[in-house]
Amino acid sequence: MPTLTVFTPAYNRDYSIHLCYESLCRQSCKDFLWLVVDDGSTDNTAALIKEWQKNENGFEIRYVYKENGGMHTAHNTAYENIDTELNVCIDSDDYMPDDAVEKIINCWKEKGNSEVAGIIALDATLDGKVIGTELPKDREKISTEEFYRQGGKGDKKFIYRTEIINKYPPYPVFEGEKYVSLAYKYSLCAEEYEMVILNEIVCIVEYQLDGSSTNMFRQYLRNPKGFAFIRKHKMTLAKSFSEKFKACIHYVSSSIISKNKHFIKESPEKLLTVLAIPFGIALTVYIKHKAKGYMKVEGMVK
Numbered sequence: 001m002p003t004l005t006v007f008t009p010a011y012n013r014d015y016s017i018h019l020c021y022e023s024l025c026r027q028s029c030k031d032f033l034w035l036v037v038d039d040g041s042t043d044n045t046a047a048l049i050k051e052w053q054k055n056e057n058g059f060e061i062r063y064v065y066k067e068n069g070g071m072h073t074a075h076n077t078a079y080e081n082i083d084t085e086l087n088v089c090i091d092s093d094d095y096m097p098d099d100a101v102e103k104i105i106n107c108w109k110e111k112g113n114s115e116v117a118g119i120i121a122l123d124a125t126l127d128g129k130v131i132g133t134e135l136p137k138d139r140e141k142i143s144t145e146e147f148y149r150q151g152g153k154g155d156k157k158f159i160y161r162t163e164i165i166n167k168y169p170p171y172p173v174f175e176g177e178k179y180v181s182l183a184y185k186y187s188l189c190a191e192e193y194e195m196v197i198l199n200e201i202v203c204i205v206e207y208q209l210d211g212s213s214t215n216m217f218r219q220y221l222r223n224p225k226g227f228a229f230i231r232k233h234k235m236t237l238a239k240s241f242s243e244k245f246k247a248c249i250h251y252v253s254s255s256i257i258s259k260n261k262h263f264i265k266e267s268p269e270k271l272l273t274v275l276a277i278p279f280g281i282a283l284t285v286y287i288k289h290k291a292k293g294y295m296k297v298e299g300m301v302k
Contacts, residue, residue, distance in 0.1 A: 002059070003105055004032040004159070005087040006096070009074030013092035014044040016206075021052055023095035023204075024059065029102035033060040037078050040068025070178030072171035072226075075185075079166055086118060088159040093206050100202040104159055107198045116141055117193035119159040124201040131155050131205060135197045142197055145190035149239070157203045164189060172229060179223035181230045187237060217291040224258035235269045248272045252280025253287065 006024065010017055017036075024034055036049050049063045066077050075089070086108060090096060107119055120142070123131045132154010136142060144158070168188045171180045220227060231251035238244035248269055255263030267273040 001084060002030075002032050003085050003108070004101060005035050005082045005084040005162070006032050006090050006101075007035040007037060007078040007082065007087060008090055008092050009037045009039055009071055009078065010041060010045050010092040011039040011068065011074075012041045012043045012045065014041070014048055016093040017045065017048065019095045020090055020092060021048075023098070023100075025057055026098045027059075027096065027101045028099050029105055030058040031105050032101050033062060033084065035062045035064065035078060035081060037074045037081075038063065038065045039070070039074045040066065068178070069173065070180070070223075072180040072182060072184075073173060073178075075182060076170040079162070079170070082162050084162060086159055087162050087165070088157060088202075090203055091205075095204050097201055097204065100200075103198065103200045104202060107196060107200075108159075111140060111196045115193075116161075117164045117189050117195050118161045119198050120144060120147070120195040121157045121159065121198040121200055121202040123155045123157050123203045123205045126204060126206055128201070128204075130201065135199045137199060140197055141194040143190045143194045144186060146194075155205065158186060158195070159198075159202075160189070164193060172226075174223070174225040174229070177223040177226050179219050180226040184230055184233060187233070191237065217287055220254070220287045221257060221291050224254040225260075228254035228258060228260065228263070232266070232268055235267070235272075244269060245272055245276060248276035249279040249283055252276050253283040256280060256284045257287075 008017065008020055021034075038045055038049070046063070046065065049061065053061045053063065062081070064077060064081055066074070078087070078089070086104070088104070104119060104121070112119070120135060122134065125131060133152050135147065135152070135156070144156070147156075165185060168185045171182075171184060174180075228251055231247045231254060234247040235244055235251070238247060248267070251267060252263065252273060260266070264270055264273055
């Protein structure tokens with residue numbers, strides 16, 4: 001059994017997923033397997049993966065198909081199918097430097113133990129620039145919560161112990177919606193565990209125009225129940241008044257969009273939620289304006 005599962009959620013990315021595959025073929029260490037979770041693709045993704053499975057890759061390729069449900073449901077399916085000690089998500093439009101797996105495995109052999117949740121490492125852009133800030137260099141481990149509270153910025157790559165990430169509930173599914181923030185499980189884990197610091201780039205990221213990160217304002221409108229869920233979660237974890245009030249404002253906005261008349265009753269911070277209503281209304285207007293502007297630009301591009 002390999003040490004690491006590299007899992008890739010894929011939805012209609014037959015034009016880009018080859019970059020991830022080719023980078024895995026170039027890995028200097030093959031102590032991993034590749035799990036592709038096809039989230040209901042209607043393009044050539046399945047045929048590509050099945051063809052690659054026939055090659056002498058030096059690593060196993062597993063393919064799981066599911067009905068389209070969004071990134072968080074693909075993560076749920078991935079976690080149900082992972083049986084290696086460690087796992088890491090590499091998106092279908094991203095890829096790994098040639099020595100990334102080797103660095104992950106060596107770091108885990110040297111510093112890994114049962115008291116940490118896994119490894120936190122760096123993402124970089126196509127030109128090799130680290131996304132956000134680097135990790136602390138004066139310590140060996142840190143929780144993701146502490147890192148961001150101390151001013152850390154930007155996406156980071158989380159390599160989790162499978163046993164630990166599966167301790168926490170799966171991402172919830174809301175009928176008619178296809179987005180729940182992946183931060184839900186990550187934040188639960190960060191409340192209990194630190195992660196070993198690997199101040200090395202293990203993933204090259206390219207933000208696609210059709211990716212969830214660039215479509216966030218539309219996501220707010222299309223998935224309000226999912227966003228309301230994560231805002232309530234953030235209310236319970238907030239360590240300061242400003243964090244809690246901000247979560248309330250966003251919760252009010254998502255509740256307005258979803259037309260939930262019971263949002264005050266369902267809030268874990270009822271008084272703050274009432275106080276946040278005027279700000280939530282203003283945020284809703286802003287979100288609709290920005291989403292409309294984005295769709296107009298997208299239409300011009302098409």
